[in-house]
Amino acid sequence: MNRRAVVTGIGVISPLGNSVKELWEALLANRSGVRAMPEWYDHFGKNIANAPVSVDPVQVKKINRKVRRTMGNAALFSGLAAQEAVLSSGLDPALFTTGRVACVIGSTVGSASSMTDACTAEAEGRRDDLSACHFFRLMSHSSAFNVADMFGINGIQLAPCSACASGLQALGAAQELIRLGKADVVISGGSDETTSLVASSFQLLYALAERETPEPEKLARPFDANREGLVCAEGAGILVVEEYEHAKARGANILFELAGYATNCSGWHVSHSDEVQIANCMRTALADAGINAEDVDYVSAHATGTKVGDAAEAAAIRSVLGDKVPVSSLKGHLGHTLGASGALELAAVHGMMQNGIVLPTRNLEQVDDCAGILLPRQLMDHKVRVCIKNSIAFGGVNASLVCKSVD
Structure with missing residues (x-):
């Protein structure tokens, strides 16, 4: 099926x-x-x-x-x-x-x-x-x-x-x-x-x-x-x-596809983000979608602005995708909308797919040296066909959803 x-x-x-x-x-x-x-x-x-x-x-x-x-x-x-x-x-x-x-x-x-x-x-x-x-x-x-x-x-x-x-x-x-x-x-x-x-x-x-x-x-x-x-x-x-x-x-207007999904947990700490398990989650979601890492155009990061959490997610993204894929977080614009964030931020992902741009991370003035990923600081013209959306939660919970455009 x-x-x-x-x-x-x-x-x-x-x-x-x-x-x-x-x-x-x-x-x-x-x-x-x-x-x-x-x-x-x-x-x-x-x-x-x-x-x-x-x-x-x-x-x-x-x-x-x-x-x-x-x-x-x-x-x-x-x-x-x-x-x-x-x-x-x-x-x-x-x-x-x-x-x-x-x-x-x-x-x-x-x-x-x-x-x-x-x-x-x-x-x-x-x-x-x-x-x-x-x-x-x-x-x-x-x-x-x-x-x-x-x-x-x-x-x-x-x-x-x-x-x-x-x-x-x-x-x-x-x-x-x-x-x-x-x-x-x-x-x-x-x-x-x-x-x-x-x-x-x-x-x-x-x-x-x-x-x-x-x-x-x-x-x-x-x-x-x-x-x-x-x-x-x-x-x-x-x-x-x-x-x-x-x-x-029924002739519906199809916006994009939810092509792959994965969720896991770190299993060792309730509040410390685990870069290894975040990376594993992203890889599993890509495998579920049947999409290679080199085909990812953009990552909508969970990054909320905490010292440890942002660093762990950046390390995970770097491990899976390297440092050439644009990454941004919308928490600078929206704050952290908690359980709504993953779904709410996908509305913006659709806008990026539709308009061929990547939104920057607001308030990013001095990129942390530990990030090691591509973090646009202004609007970037960039075709987004495949996106990974991450969510990371207390309790060691990680979730990644792969979205792709439908031709």
Whole structure:
């Protein structure tokens, strides 16, 4: 059975805009979605940087109230992004109830803000103040089941929960469901939201860029010699993944193919990136795609701006591809959108494929000597036919997805 998984629709909610068009225009303009968070001042005692999203209340109200009441912010972001993805794909709504459409959406946690609200209410003896729907908002598969309910999807539902690799693992699972004949269409991607407590978690691990500065948009600087850590962000990226012949038969606009996928774990340290296992993951994904390393045109790196993580990923990329393939990270533009990052950043990968360019890594002023890879510092004219997208997560989780253009 030679079933291929292709992408026919993309939707995003991001710190740089709430549509694929808005996001792409902002990236081309080299804008940043990072800002200071005075609303978190009481928690940190200083203005920490973050990259929040702002959603249109009019769009929110287009989601059925029955579904909306069980949505935390992460699920809401997923729902809004899914609406754009499905609309752009041109799918017939009748497909959703055939049992041949699956929903696979990953998230670090179901809703960090809902979890905080629940814990605060319990600690203050206000449990009765919580809505009956509150528990559904914070469940780890909240994005998946809420999006399935939005569209009436009655096929397979899965929800990878592997921290910052969640979204890319979801897309890998979507590709596998298509290949195995378990589904013809999969609504898939990742979503996450940020709170002061989420940022605190990274601060406790010495991974947060927490310096107060009048230029917070310059704090996220992957691969830079003076990088200080990551900047938290939120958002969602949802893709319509479809079996190739199914897409062709209905005359769909095919954006690119999910040609190969791999995921593994380091198995020895929960927070230290392992360059050997990252490299193994990339090689396995290429083998799964049947693509040689010399045919890769671009790497969309996970690189978040941490000292150890960026260095390990750079070493892995160098080991697999050498130093001639352009590499960039979008965390300087978007911040780290956690479980959404792998899927959300693929919207930009499609833009690069479509326009024959490679986006640079924002805020990369002095390339770290340890990188040893090709890191464009401005827009680069370059045909992108084959791309590797990496996601790397706490717990030693690595994921790589090979995307290629479809002629």
